Amino acid sequence: MKIRFIDAEAPPASRILENLAAGHGDHPLDRYLKKGRIPHIWCSGCGNGILLTAFVKAMEKGNFDTKKTVVVSGIGCIGRAAGYLDLDTYHTTHGRAIPFATGLKLANPKLNVVVISGDGDLFAIGGNHFIHAARRNVDITLICSNNFNYGMTGGQGGPTTPLESKTTTTPYGCSEHPFNLVYLAKASGAVYVARWTALHTHELRDSIIHSVNKPGFCFVEAITPCPTAHGRRNKLGDGLSMMKSYRDNSVLTTELDPEDTAIGLKGKIAVGEFVNIDKPTFMDMYDECAICRANAPKKSKKS
Amino acid sequence: MSSKAVRTGAHFMSGDEACAEGGMAAGCSFFAGYPITPATEVAERMSIRLPQVGGVYIQMEDEIASMAAIIGASCAGAKAMTSTSGPGFSLMMENIGLAAMMEVPCVVVNIQRGGPSTGLPTLVGQQDVMQCRWGSHGDYEVIALSPESPQEAFELTIEAFNLSEKYRTPVVLLSDEVVGHMTEKVIIPDSKKIKTLSRKLPKKKPENFIPYAHEEDDVPPMAIAGEGYHVHATGLTHDELGYPAINADAQERLVQRLIRKIRNHAEEIIRTEDAFLDDAEIIVVSYGCSARAAREVVETARASGMKIGMIRLITLWPFCEKKIAELAALERVKKFVVCEINAGQIAYEVERCAGGKAETILAGFMGGRIFTPEELYRVVREAAE
Ligand SMILES: Cc1ncc(C[n+]2csc(CCOP(=O)(O)OP(=O)(O)O)c2C)c(N)n1
Ligand code: SF4
Numbered sequence: 001m002k003i004r005f006i007d008a009e010a011p012p013a014s015r016i017l018e019n020l021a022a023g024h025g026d027h028p029l030d031r032y033l034k035k036g037r038i039p040h041i042w043c044s045g046c047g048n049g050i051l052l053t054a055f056v057k058a059m060e061k062g063n064f065d066t067k068k069t070v071v072v073s074g075i076g077c078i079g080r081a082a083g084y085l086d087l088d089t090y091h092t093t094h095g096r097a098i099p100f101a102t103g104l105k106l107a108n109p110k111l112n113v114v115v116i117s118g119d120g121d122l123f124a125i126g127g128n129h130f131i132h133a134a135r136r137n138v139d140i141t142l143i144c145s146n147n148f149n150y151g152m153t154g155g156q157g158g159p160t161t162p163l164e165s166k167t168t169t170t171p172y173g174c175s176e177h178p179f180n181l182v183y184l185a186k187a188s189g190a191v192y193v194a195r196w197t198a199l200h201t202h203e204l205r206d207s208i209i210h211s212v213n214k215p216g217f218c219f220v221e222a223i224t225p226c227p228t229a230h231g232r233r234n235k236l237g238d239g240l241s242m243m244k245s246y247r248d249n250s251v252l253t254t255e256l257d258p259e260d261t262a263i264g265l266k267g268k269i270a271v272g273e274f275v276n277i278d279k280p281t282f283m284d285m286y287d288e289c290a291i292c293r294a295n296a297p298k299k300s301k302k303s
Numbered sequence: 304m305s306s307k308a309v310r311t312g313a314h315f316m317s318g319d320e321a322c323a324e325g326g327m328a329a330g331c332s333f334f335a336g337y338p339i340t341p342a343t344e345v346a347e348r349m350s351i352r353l354p355q356v357g358g359v360y361i362q363m364e365d366e367i368a369s370m371a372a373i374i375g376a377s378c379a380g381a382k383a384m385t386s387t388s389g390p391g392f393s394l395m396m397e398n399i400g401l402a403a404m405m406e407v408p409c410v411v412v413n414i415q416r417g418g419p420s421t422g423l424p425t426l427v428g429q430q431d432v433m434q435c436r437w438g439s440h441g442d443y444e445v446i447a448l449s450p451e452s453p454q455e456a457f458e459l460t461i462e463a464f465n466l467s468e469k470y471r472t473p474v475v476l477l478s479d480e481v482v483g484h485m486t487e488k489v490i491i492p493d494s495k496k497i498k499t500l501s502r503k504l505p506k507k508k509p510e511n512f513i514p515y516a517h518e519e520d521d522v523p524p525m526a527i528a529g530e531g532y533h534v535h536a537t538g539l540t541h542d543e544l545g546y547p548a549i550n551a552d553a554q555e556r557l558v559q560r561l562i563r564k565i566r567n568h569a570e571e572i573i574r575t576e577d578a579f580l581d582d583a584e585i586i587v588v589s590y591g592c593s594a595r596a597a598r599e600v601v602e603t604a605r606a607s608g609m610k611i612g613m614i615r616l617i618t619l620w621p622f623c624e625k626k627i628a629e630l631a632a633l634e635r636v637k638k639f640v641v642c643e644i645n646a647g648q649i650a651y652e653v654e655r656c657a658g659g660k661a662e663t664i665l666a667g668f669m670g671g672r673i674f675t676p677e678e679l680y681r682v683v684r685e686a687a688e
Contacts, residue, residue, distance in 0.1 A: 008555035010517040016543050017513070034535065037546065067531045072375070075538075083535045083547065088528040090378060091537035091547070092371065093401050099335075099368035103375025103383065104528060106359045107333050111379065111529050129371075132364040286359065294354035 032056040032066075034086045041080050045231075045239020047198035047224030048078045051145050054204035054222075055085070055116065062209035069112045069212070072101040074121035076152045078145035078224070081116045095125030098133045101140050109139070109283050112212050119146040120158040123179055127159065134188035134217045139281040141211040141218045142190075146181060147226035155229025162265040166233040180262040181221045186275050191216035193258070193275035197223040197246035200271060207273070216281050223269060234265060307356045309494035318482040319386075321453040321489045322412055323348035325460025326384050328497050331410070332358035333383040335372035337365055337391060340424045341480040342414040345386035366391035370398035373409045377402075378536065380527040382464055382501075386412035388480075390421060392431055392438070399473050400439030403561065405536045406515075406525070408467035408502055410460065412476045414483035415591075417644075417670030427480035428670035429591055432648040435475050436620050442558055444565035446572060447475040447620040449590040453487045459617070465500040466572060470564055471522050477619055479644075481592035481673055505532060514545040515557070521564035565621060574617035575626065579605060583612025584635050585686050588627075588653055589642040590616040596674040597642045603676070604683055610635075611683065619649065627656035638686050642666045642679060 020036040030038075033056070042048045059066070066087055073082040075094035082089040092100045097115045105113040115122075122130055122144050133140065149167050150156040157167040157174050160181065164173040185193045192214055194207040204222055211218030225231060225242035236242050250271045261270040280288075305311035309328045316324070323345050326334070334349040336342075346362070353360040359376070363369040366387050373383035387395060392413045402409055415431050417423030435447050446466050450456040460476055467474040503524040505512045509532045515523050526532035535545045540557055542548040565572070578601065580586065589597035594615045601613045616623065630636050638661055641650040647665045654663035666674070666682040 005559055006555060008552070008559050010543060010556055010560075013513055013516055016516070017511070020544075034533065034546075036544070066533070068529050070528050080547075083537065086533050088378075088526075088533055089535045090375070090405075090528075091535070091539065092374075093397055093538055096367065096371040096398060096401075099363060099371035100375035100378075102361070102363075102368075103333065103335060103372035103377075104379045105375075106361060106372075107376035107379035107381035107383070108529055128364050129368055132368070282361075286354075290350075290354035290360070291357060294351070 029053070029056050029060070032059050032086055033084050037084045040084060042077060043228045045225065045227040046077070047147065047226070047239070048081065048145055050198040050201060051078070051143070051204065051222050051224060052081050052084060054201050055081070055143070055208055057205045058208035058212070061205060062212060064112065064212060068110055069114065070104055071114050071116055072097045072104065073115065074117040074126060076118035076121045076150065078116060078118045079121060095121050095129065097121065098126060098129040098142070102133055102138050105138060105140050106283065114141045114143065114212060116143045116145070118151070119144055119148065119160040119181070120150045123159045123181065131188040134185060134190045134219070136282045137189060137191060137216045137279055139215050139217070139283060141208070141220070143208065143220045143222065144181065145222050145224045147224045147230055149226060149230040151226045151229050155233060162263060165230070165265045167230070182261045182274050183258040185219040186258045189217065190219045190275060191277050191279050192218035194273045195221040195223070195261070195271050197250055197269060197271060198225060199243050199246040199250065216279055223263070306494050309491060309497060311491050311493050314489045314491065315486060316453060316489050317344060317484055317486045318450065318453040318456040318478060319344035319414060319484065320348045321457040322386070322460045322476065322478065323352060324489070324491060325457040326410065326464070327352050327356070328457070328491065328494070329382060329461040329464035330499050331382045331384050331464065332356065333373065333376035333381040334360045334385065335363050335369040335376070335383070336385045336387065337363055337369050339388045339391045341416055341483050342386045342388045342412065344483070345412055345414070366394035367397060370395040370411070374398060374402050374405070374407045377407045377409045378528050382468070384410040384412065386414065388414050388416045389418045389431055392434065396438040400441060400443065401538045402473040403439065403443040403445070404538050406471040406523070408471055409473050410463045410467055410476065411473055412460070412478065415477065415479040423671050425480070426671040427592060427644060427673060429479055429593065429644040430648070430670065431477065432619055432643070432645065435477055442562060444472070444562050445475060445620050446470065446472060446565065447477045447618065449477050449616060449619050450482055451591055451594045451615065452482060453485060453489045456482060457489050457491065461497060461499065465498070468500045468502045469522070470568065471502060471525055472565065479591045509533060513543050515541065515543045517543070517560060521560050521567065569621040570625070572618060572621055573623050575623050576615040576617060577613070579612035580614070580630065582610055582635070584610040585612070585638045585640060585683065586630060586636060587611065587613045587640045587642060587683065588616065588649065589613070590619060590649070592673050593642045593644055596676050596679055599676045600679045600683055603680065609683070609687055616649065622652045624656045627653055628658065631657035631660040636661050638662045638664060640664045640666055640683055640686050642674060644668060644670045
């Protein structure tokens, strides 16, 4: 077979780098973003930008080592967050950010590995990876933008969609019971579990700093408005109205058992830190059980 | 010299164990896998060996996760591998495509068993050859190697790592249950005699580095996480900076290069073992465990005066197109007899490359055992008549 591909020539390096920095630096937080990546893809009123800002503020306040901090995401609207950050960033396949991050972290334990992804990505297609990474206590931080639906694909129902909630695939109202992510994370073994809404920017920032610094599997759930899909179909108003409802309905608590923190379509949202315990990480245990024993001097049989 | 990673000396070991030792000798420091017959022994051996050199063995929750984990580990700079068999290989397809798209070196071992589905967990098949070539969606090229003995499983696993590092691509060691489970003498050479390769690293400073810039050989240097390059890697179609670029131009530039970087080097990658091709009129083409029976048949037929030759495929992909086409074009070459344990996979390639100039005959069956020399001899005799 004779193959004649249509011509495709790469631009010269000089042209690729040219103009990349245009406008970069106009905002003080630009130094945490990759050049040439803004504007972002998110809708106006979307909470993902707030979450990204909370992360960037955490980098600033927490003085993260940008050389050693790596962000991994899956696929979805929030999955694009990784690509904006001026760090080593990986945008993987749908649901697979956690095992990818596990490989990164275990191959180089000096890295601070953070996963930022969506509720569909992490808890439907990637649900199995979530519970196992939490069980193993792999030392990574997980930040979930929970907007109660699949934003990227146009607003279908998913594992966090509240009962009765309307989505493009639950046109009569969702008839499935959703996950309560706080409860799931605790039960799976996470050492730190917090939930905030996009309104709680300072708390989100501080929970992210705490998680990155804390050894073990840490989970931060951020309730995020998706006015375009979930908000619109459930008459929750625009982004601002959704933020107002977070203000009116959030209940800060440390008392509640994670089991009692489920979220409905309307009504109260329990926020706060629900778990903060210490437990040896995967690597601590692996070093102790595998590496040390594999390299221990052999005992002689006689004695 | 023997070292913790390289167990120099003569051993009696299975193909699966030899494969693990090959990984160790190649410098593998990360293994993620999920148990599955007949590949479990690769993982078991790695769980003993990797902690001895400070490497990481992890049993993941499934093969999807295993594949994702080795890609992540490779992005952090490790030489990483996984092993599986048919059902797990199916699950790995998604992220094999990711490794091809992000250009992340890694090694996937598939000890083939009979399929489809759960099929024959403990018995042989060679039915994953086309899945290996085309299994993940979209256009990409793969490299796949097929050992015929434990010794070769050792050597080709090292080769698989070297090729994956050189071309920044996933490489499959496509073995089979018989080679995986047979135990033979394996000689592990002095560690100094083992050639290992590592990926090209960026020479430019981070501010001038273009992660997917087009290089002469179409293989860009790879920046490792944690080195300050702040690269972005994505499974989306991306531009030279690695940024998502959902347009036809970027798709053309990227995917053509991914294909070119293997196709333009195919002649360097392809390896076969040829016998009696100088005067052969009938040429047997085989690989893996089937090649062992085929060789015996060719030698017997030759002794009885038949003008028969043999090509043993060491690389299955890229396929040795040129060799088959050139042989088929010769007046004297009448037939190719392809011996493989499937309903025809490499046979289609041979037929395609022969281009109607020589006939292709498939000697195949559905698996569960190897060819007996007698039944294969019958096929060859019929071909000669
Ligand atoms: C294997 C696979 N199945 C389906 C898709 C299509 N898909 C892309 S994003 C997405 C859902 C993302 O939802 P979520 O994780 O909640 O993120 P959001 O877009 O809401 O931020 C789906 C189903 C895909 N990319 N890959
Ligand atoms: S669809 Fe929803 S989640 Fe996606 S960018 Fe728009 S508002 Fe945000």
